[in-house]
Amino acid sequence: MPDAGPRADRSPAAAAGGGSAATLAVGIAGLGNIGLDVARWLLAHAPAGLRLAAAGGRDPAAVAERLVSLGARARAVALPELIEHCDVLVDCLSPEASADLLDACVERGKTIVPVSVCVLLLNPGLLERAKRSGTRVIVPSGAVAGLDALRAAAIGELRAVRVKTSKPPAGLDGQAAAGPQQLFAGNALDACRAWPRNVNIAATLALAGLGGERTEVQIWGDPALARNVHEIEIDSDATSIRIRIENRPSAANPRSSALTAQSVCEVLRGLVEPVRVGT
Numbered sequence: 001m002p003d004a005g006p007r008a009d010r011s012p013a014a015a016a017g018g019g020s021a022a023t024l025a026v027g028i029a030g031l032g033n034i035g036l037d038v039a040r041w042l043l044a045h046a047p048a049g050l051r052l053a054a055a056g057g058r059d060p061a062a063v064a065e066r067l068v069s070l071g072a073r074a075r076a077v078a079l080p081e082l083i084e085h086c087d088v089l090v091d092c093l094s095p096e097a098s099a100d101l102l103d104a105c106v107e108r109g110k111t112i113v114p115v116s117v118c119v120l121l122l123n124p125g126l127l128e129r130a131k132r133s134g135t136r137v138i139v140p141s142g143a144v145a146g147l148d149a150l151r152a153a154a155i156g157e158l159r160a161v162r163v164k165t166s167k168p169p170a171g172l173d174g175q176a177a178a179g180p181q182q183l184f185a186g187n188a189l190d191a192c193r194a195w196p197r198n199v200n201i202a203a204t205l206a207l208a209g210l211g212g213e214r215t216e217v218q219i220w221g222d223p224a225l226a227r228n229v230h231e232i233e234i235d236s237d238a239t240s241i242r243i244r245i246e247n248r249p250s251a252a253n254p255r256s257s258a259l260t261a262q263s264v265c266e267v268l269r270g271l272v273e274p275v276r277v278g279t
């Protein structure tokens with residue numbers, strides 16, 4: 001194995017593309033529902049090697065107030081500056097704001113963890129530029145399960161990936177009907193265009209598997225549901241998988257499942273934990 005030399009930095013910060021400090025500085029863009037949950041976890045439970053260094057938003061004064069209310073000593077900055085203050089940028093913005101931030105960050109050679117995955121599917125140039133510049137993009141599993149097996153199946157002949165998302169009306173901009181109602185049927189690209197805040201899991205499945213054009217998506221509103229339900233079918237030459245996920249909606253934003261923030265925390269934990277379980 002080639003010797004990396006005496007100056008090679010093997011710290012978590014270096015592995016994440018950041019500086020040489022022993023502690024990874026995490027920046028959170030958007031202290032909304034998911035961003036706040038991730039911040040709370042970092043403040044209360046972050047493993048050694050991770051710290052909340054900064055948060056950014058449209059209004060830095062409002063971000064500063066939120067940080068104070070959490071008892072955090074992290075910096076509050078404007079969004080474009082956030083990347084300067086962290087090794088890992090967790091992007092918890094809604095899609096319309098996330099596109100601009102990711103565009104500014106993909107050439108900075110740091111690590112980005114974006115939750116609005118539809119933005120990546122709709123702008124494939126972002127991932128291409130990130131690859132060229134050595135910017136690491138870690139797409140969290142978010143509200144979906146089964147990506148480990150999907151990625152493994154994609155090594156072989158992946159034949160079909162289908163996802164049916166059903167949410168209570170409050171999770172779908174209040175679309176109410178007397179019974180279950182189909183709101184969309186088509187591919188993941190068109191689903192992301194039409195429902196960018198609601199089908200990030202479809203975008204994630206598409207990136208891991210068959211791509212946006214071949215990943216089949218249905219969206220249903222169902223007033224009888226109390227949870228966000230995702231039914232996934234994966235067929236390949238090696239396996240047939242059926243997954244049913246029943247996610248508790250977040251109290252602060254019923255569109256987003258509580259599992260999403262936990263998934264981001266698990267990504268962050270994985271950056272500093274030597275032991276990894278699962279693909």
Ligand SMILES: NC(=O)C1=CN([C@@H]2O[C@H](COP(=O)(O)OP(=O)(O)OC[C@H]3O[C@@H](n4cnc5c(N)ncnc54)[C@H](O)[C@@H]3O)[C@@H](O)[C@H]2O)C=CC1
Nearest residue numbers: 030031032033034058093094097116142143197200253256
């Ligand atoms: N990957 C996944 O499985 C999932 C992804 N999501 C994505 O996560 C996103 C965030 O979810 P939540 O935290 O629940 O939403 P939220 O609405 O509570 O938070 C959104 C944040 O974006 C900020 N923001 C919105 N527009 C902005 C603008 N123009 N400029 C600057 N900041 C702006 C808001 O101030 C807020 O801090 C969702 O919009 C959705 O796209 C949601 C659920 C699952």
Ligand SMILES: O=C([O-])CC(=O)C(=O)O
Nearest residue numbers: 143198199200201256257
């Ligand atoms: O949180 C969920 O259950 C799914 C969701 O909103 C998304 O995929 O964007």
